[in-house]
Amino acid sequence: TDGQMPQTREHLLLARQVGVQRIVVFVNKVDTIDDPEMLELVEMEMRELLNEYGFDGDNAPIIMGSALCALEGRQPEIGEQAIMKLLDAVDEYIPTPERDLNKPFLMPVEDIFSISGRGTVVTGRVERGNLKKGEEVEIVGHNTTPLKTTVTGIEMFRKELDQAMAGDNAGILLRGIRRDQLKRGMVMAKPGTVKAHTKILASLYILSKEEGGRHSGFGENYRPQMFIRTADVTVVMKF
Incomplete structure (x- = not known):
């Protein structure tokens, strides 16, 4: 209307x-x-x-x-x-997206919670590869030393499964990891396949005023929020 x-x-x-x-x-x-x-x-x-x-x-x-x-x-x-x-x-x-199964496992951490008597669970959507129960994973990000752990359980829609693959929304039960060691925005991956970085090279499209974007310009050292996968961090722009 x-x-x-x-x-x-x-x-x-x-x-x-x-x-x-x-x-x-x-x-x-x-x-x-x-x-x-x-x-x-x-x-x-x-x-x-x-x-x-x-x-x-x-x-x-x-x-x-x-x-x-x-x-x-x-x-x-x-x-x-x-x-x-x-x-x-x-x-x-709408074409069905192809699952990226041939690359090493990677899943951005969306949420973290503890299960009494079992351990820590991280949830997220598997971006690529597959993960099986009993495999080792590495959790990377937020300027911390990578955390290595073992997957002791995989659950989707309240059903326990032996594996999760690209495209699945899953809960992953981890051994020996405390909830306070993890943060949303970290990534869980096959050991040795990803590294955390503090600098990135980006190509930007800035929405104009007419497109619902900025009414004024910005210069070097501008500090916007960057959203990448599940992470939300403040960055400093350099040109």
Whole structure:
């Protein structure tokens, strides 16, 4: 009902910058619109916007529906049926990511907690490779000496498994590691395959004022927050 919001353009721009190739669009709240010509205009504008940001607006699926109708079980053609169309469009139009199984194991640490009588568990999404119960791992990051430990358990969706592989969201039980030794943003990896660094070389795209970004410039020694995997750290910029 409000048309394209500024954050829609920002999200499309960011999606393109991080390498997203295909987009599926769900136009919500169509239960509040009675004019079919208005819906046609919305779709046309959305396709033009996708083309403007480098996506295939002519072929991208655009589904009209109402999340509220789906939740309340009314007007199924724009409610439940529209949600099913959305799921089908994602399955058909978005390619399934290939699991990177051939490289050494690596998993960013997302959360840490202790289980009484068992040990420390770290959770996260396996980025590459695979990990089996009983294997050794190394935990690296946050200017600490790498911590070596052994995997004593792997769990996903409350089921104990023998291994986790790229793409899995898993909880990893570790031997001899205290919770206070670990922090979100560290990475768990096959021993000897990763190192922590305090300097990186980056290529930047700075959002303009019109794109919802900065209203003023910045210079050397500017200290922004950097988000990389699960880490959130303050950095100093040098040119």
